[in-house]
Amino acid sequence: MPSCLQKLTRVVLSHKPWALFILIAGFVSFAYTKLYWGVWEDPKSRAPTYGLSAEISCAHYVPSALDIAAGSSPPTGNVFFVETSEQTSPSYLFSCSVESAARTHPMSRVVVLMKGLAKGNTSLPEHWAFSLLSCFPNVEIRPLDLTELFSGTPLALWFSQPQRQQEPHFLPVLSDACRIVLMWKFGGIYLDTDFIVLKNLENLTNALGIQGDNVLNGAFLSFKAKHKFVELCMQDFVQNYNGWVWGHQGPGLLTRVFKKWCSLRTLKSMNCKGVSALAQEVVYPIPWQDWKKLFEAVSALELEKLLKNTYAVHIWNKLSHGTKLEIPSQALLAQLYAQFCPATYAKMKQDSEEVSRRAV
Secondary structure: OHHHHHHHHHHHHHOHHHHHHHHHHHHHHHHHHHHHOOOOOOHHHOOOOOEOOOOOOHHHHOHHHHOOOOOOOOOOOEEEEEEOOOOOOOOHHHHHHHHHHHHHOOOOEEEEEEOOOOOOOOEOOOOHHHHHHOOOOOEEEEEOOHHHHHOOOOHHHHHOOHHHHHOOOHHHHHHHHHHHHHHHHOOEEEEOOOEEEOOOOOOOOOEEEEEEOOEEEEEEEEEOOOOHHHHHHHHHHHHOOOOOOOOOOOHHHHHHHHHHHHOOOOOOOEEEOOEEEEOHHHHOOOOHHHHHHHHOEOOHHHHHHHOOOOOEEEOOHHHHOOOOOOOOOOEHHHHHHHHHOHHHHHHHHHHHHHHHHHHO
């Protein structure tokens, strides 16, 4: 053995630059793969991706620090959120989406992928939402590496074409691409960051929801990894690509593929060849045309009746984001915040009170 090591040492020393390059490249590749794509590993088997600041007191916003994932049972799956813009200042709704998912899926890993985060950085930007979400042991916030995500899929070539970024709806289309690739590669649940989750979604497997108007929406997706339906969605994304028409690569794509999958002309709530099209009330109980109802007062009885068969509520942020929400109030949306993301709601209430004090 010593003579073998001496020979190896002489070879390495005689080719210093190449040997050093190969060793460094191999180490970096291995380390990055373990860090970024370790979403299937036991979270106790590795250190967290980021060190989170202590700006928020967990004891204040999340009583008993909500040690919901500290048991010995392994995670049951992944819940994915994706931010494809450079935004790193999460809104109240963003925080509520992640918090409500973490609370309703205590044994799942809630993975938030954000394009704006710098790879290799060991800490998140200073922001109350990151600090608050750190109180949940099953939440992981990671950088979104799009090249790595699309590698090995039909979308890799599409993403490599720089002219795509000049298209008018590039960011929504990019989000559409990310969600179907995540479902294909890893499986689990995907949610847009404008959902409030009311119940555990894990029994809704290989499913997507009808939003109305004979259209499926991909704001919620739940599929097993490598599912044939998702593979067909990736193929359609490339073969029938049109980034200039709003929704063509999102709801339009899912609707086209499902109709072909089931040989349908008109959508209806059904299970077809192992894929479920969920009734509108399951995840889209408020139609996009009626988004203003989110800001109207409702009684507790009306709220209970409305959400009886609902698992999650889509808030239609593209339409509703500019509308002022009174906190506290009996508005439907305010009651959803208070009940399903109480830590975020407490922060909203605190900020609202601070604004009122300054106005006096």
